[in-house]
Amino acid sequence: MMDKKINTIVVIPTYNEVDNIENIIEQIFSLGRDIAIVVVDDNSPDGTAGKIEKLQNCCPWLYLIKRKSKLGLSSAYVEGFKFALRGGYDVVIQMDADLSHSPKYIPKMLRLLNECDLVVGSRYVRGGDISEWSVNRALLSKTANIFAKLILRIPVNDLTGGFKCIKRKVLESIRLDKIKTKGYAFQIVMVYNAFKNGAKIAEYPIEFKKRKKGSSKLSLAIVVEAFFEILKLAFHNIKIHALPANNN
Secondary structure, eight states, rough: OOOOTTTTTEEEEEOOOTHHHHHHHHHHTTSSOOOOEEEEEETTTHHHHHHHHHHTTOTTEEEEOOSSSOHHHHHHHHHHHHHHTTOOOOOEOOOOSSSSOOOGGHHHHHHHTTSEEEEEESSSTTTOTTTTSHHHHHHHHHHHHHHHHHHOOOSOSSSOOOOEEEEEEHTTOOGGGGOOOOOHHHHHHHHHHHHTTTEEEEEEEEEEEOOOOSSOOOHHHHHHHHHHHHHHHHHHHHHHHHHOOOOO
């Protein structure tokens, strides 16, 4: 199914990204590295899957998973990760399709992966940038990340970022089928599980770009889900570390 000479694959979930997908794919392949791409499309009505199928004619390392309906970001990533694990890839990169994550950071993040197990493309370390965002969105994101970091006690500044380089062993250590989130809470759950399983995590500063084409998938429901997922993880952690009751 896949070329074993390639040990790195990029997982990109899509829903209505026909205006962006060709550009992001071309930028990744232009890096001149041995990297495959799998796009997981949620039956985009705008023809995203059709665009990818045309690109496959000239891109032998481009794969497409066509799903029957809009099943959500979380399950799209899980399906892409499983595809990568079945294919024997050693490194999995996850990133957005809307060009908010620049492929130019991939070589530097992969080099950093030599020293750790998971590299987070971080907006909230020195050198990171979100200046294209509105004040309200920047405030919401920063507040959510500070809250998650403090509550979950994880030494990572950008827990909600979707740009990551992940070693195979990290994905194998996580029970992917048990992740039931639908939106961006998935990012928090993945980093939380990786950290609790002993993964060494590093952050690399990235400039996060505002999408130029298409519409954002962020909604109030996604924000609410992330908030309650943080509390759920924190409560689970407290239960694990609670002292047994004294029955004497």
